[in-house]
Amino acid sequence: MDTRPKRQRAADHRVADRRVAERESALAPDQTERLKLGALDGHLGYFLRRLQVSVFKDFIRTLAPMDVRPAQYSVLLLIEANPGRSQAVIGQALDIERARLARLLHGLEGRGWIERRAADGDGRSHSLHLTRAGEKALMRIKALTARHEAWLAEVLGSKRRLLLMDLLKEFG
Amino acid sequence: MDTRPKRQRAADHRVADRRVAERESALAPDQTERLKLGALDGHLGYFLRRLQVSVFKDFIRTLAPMDVRPAQYSVLLLIEANPGRSQAVIGQALDIERARLARLLHGLEGRGWIERRAADGDGRSHSLHLTRAGEKALMRIKALTARHEAWLAEVLGSKRRLLLMDLLKEFG
DNA sequence: TATTGTTATACTCTATAACTATA
DNA sequence: TATAGTTATAGAGTATAACAATA
Numbered sequence: 001m002d003t004r005p006k007r008q009r010a011a012d013h014r015v016a017d018r019r020v021a022e023r024e025s026a027l028a029p030d031q032t033e034r035l036k037l038g039a040l041d042g043h044l045g046y047f048l049r050r051l052q053v054s055v056f057k058d059f060i061r062t063l064a065p066m067d068v069r070p071a072q073y074s075v076l077l078l079i080e081a082n083p084g085r086s087q088a089v090i091g092q093a094l095d096i097e098r099a100r101l102a103r104l105l106h107g108l109e110g111r112g113w114i115e116r117r118a119a120d121g122d123g124r125s126h127s128l129h130l131t132r133a134g135e136k137a138l139m140r141i142k143a144l145t146a147r148h149e150a151w152l153a154e155v156l157g158s159k160r161r162l163l164l165m166d167l168l169k170e171f172g
Numbered sequence: 173m174d175t176r177p178k179r180q181r182a183a184d185h186r187v188a189d190r191r192v193a194e195r196e197s198a199l200a201p202d203q204t205e206r207l208k209l210g211a212l213d214g215h216l217g218y219f220l221r222r223l224q225v226s227v228f229k230d231f232i233r234t235l236a237p238m239d240v241r242p243a244q245y246s247v248l249l250l251i252e253a254n255p256g257r258s259q260a261v262i263g264q265a266l267d268i269e270r271a272r273l274a275r276l277l278h279g280l281e282g283r284g285w286i287e288r289r290a291a292d293g294d295g296r297s298h299s300l301h302l303t304r305a306g307e308k309a310l311m312r313i314k315a316l317t318a319r320h321e322a323w324l325a326e327v328l329g330s331k332r333r334l335l336l337m338d339l340l341k342e343f344g
Numbered sequence: 345t346a347t348t349g350t351t352a353t354a355c356t357c358t359a360t361a362a363c364t365a366t367a
Numbered sequence: 368t369a370t371a372g373t374t375a376t377a378g379a380g381t382a383t384a385a386c387a388a389t390a
Contacts, residue, residue, distance in 0.1 A: 033267045044324055044333055046341035047229040049242070052224045054343070055217040058291060062240070069379080070221070073210065074212055081210025088348060091205040095225070095380065096231025096340070102350055124348040124389045152216055161216055165323065167336055168219035170342055172327070241356080260371060269358070282387055294372040295367045 002051065061150040066141050071096065073145070075104060076138055079114060080129045086125040113137050188226050206210040227324065232319040238313050243268065246312055247276060251286060251300045267335070 040046050059070055060159055068076075071094075091101040103127070108114045113134030115127035130138065153161050212218050231242055242273075245301070250262050262275040280286045285306035288298035296327075302310065325333050 013285055035250060035257065035261065036253040038249045039317075040249045040253075043317070043321065044328075044337050044340070044361080045224070045231055045242065045320075046246060047337060047343075048220070048224045048227060050267070051343055052217070055220060059217055071380080072218065074218060077210045077212045078207060080211075081208040085207065086348075089207065093278045095222070097383095098349065100380070102348095106350095119348095122348080122390075126349075142247075145211075145215070149218075150216065156343070160342075160371085164336075164339055165216050165219060166224055167332060167339070168216070170332075171219075171223055226386075243357080269360095271360085271371065272357070272376080274371095278373095291371095294367075294371080298372075 039057075043159065046074060048050050058151055059145070059148050061142065064149070066137065066144060068141055071104060071106060073141065075101070076113065076130070076134070076141070079130055080135075080138060083129050084127045086122075086127060088125065090128060111137075205232050217299070221324055230323055231317070231320050234323070235313065235317055238309065238316060244276060245313065247273070247280065247314070248285065248306070252310060253308075255301050256299045258291060258294075258299060260297065262300060280306075283309075322326060 006095055018132075039134055053144070056070055063069070063073070075090065078093060083146070087098060087105065090096075091098050096104070105114065105116070109116065112131055115129050115131050117129065119125040119127045147169075156164065230240055231245075235241070235245070246266055247262065247268070250265060251257070254262070258275055259270060259277065261277065263270050266273075268276070277288070277328075281288065284303055287301055287303050289301065291297040291299045328336065
């Protein structure tokens with residue numbers, strides 16, 4: 001088995017690909033060639049989206065044992081940090097439509113992780129709380145998200161991760 | 173009607189909200205209060221997602237006159253920069269599932285913006301090209317995306333926009 | 345009248361599987 | 368047998384509209 005660092009082996013690969021490409025270029029077009037980005041290269045949204053998608057993919061993969069998705073996780077954390085608030089308030093803070101939040105909360109309620117109590121002053125609104133089971137689940141969930149952030153720090157470098165975070169936080 | 177820039181009116185709004193909040197704080201809990209982020213504050217993905225969503229929202233709003241969405245735009249640019257390539261190659265570069273790309277391309281073909289020609293060596297694959305109408309449409313589309321990027325530079329500051337872009341580009 | 349939560353619908357995007365025609 | 372493209376289906380997320388209960 002090849003025990004050299006992954007970077008080294010990947011470099012070999014690229015060289016081998018190029019050799020094959022050059023050898024075959026008279027016969028078939030090289031389908032492994034990097035495409036030109038063209039005008040896409042000037043769009044922040046494109047690169048922002050690429051990183052966001054790969055971060056969410058790792059999140060979902062890492063959290064699979066608890067079957068928790070990013071939106072569910074963010075709602076659990078916000079209820080934990082702000083117990084007793086209404087759906088309207090939670091939804092506004094996370095920019096989740098109230099219709100969507102209603103169904104999402106039904107899911108969390110069905111799993112026994114949250115409960116809705118009648119709000120004190122207002123018969124229309126529910127006050128949201130974690131159950132004991134929800135608190136326990138959230139502890140296990142947080143253990144997994146810590147692994148996710150560790151992966152991110154490894155991929156981005158922890159300095160760049162923090163720099164990115166600071167830049168992005170300025171637009172809450 | 174208030175014809176001042178939206179930012180100006182939004183600022184008025186925040187000030188008014190705070191005044192109301194302070195006046196009523198003795199009677200009712202302040203529902204406009206910023207919620208605590210809790211553990212969400214340590215997650216890069218959360219802030220990444222927030223900016224990405226607002227950038228895409230502005231893109232879709234700005235491009236509404238041409239009815240073009242981000243994925244369609246990225247495909248048009250990639251075909252422009254790499255005419256004659258196959259769907260498989262374009263899809264891989266943009267990380268779009270071939271099933272999804274097939275339908276997306278049908279839409280662009282139906283609008284007369286792209287065409288698929290039989291590929292030279294391989295009867296299975298199509299070679300993708302912009303039509304003249306597609307080139308003309310793309311010119312108008314680019315004029316709109318320039319407005320979108322100008323908005324971004326205004327919101328983020330053009331220095332921060334470039335800094336962010338450089339940071340994100342390192343992970344293509 | 346306005347707001348809170350709910351259900352329902354439609355559309356986009358993602359993820360699969362199955363199919364065809366070519367290779 | 369593998370690959371390119373297609374169709375179909377299911378789920379998540381977004382955006383609306385309409386409704387009941389309450390303010």
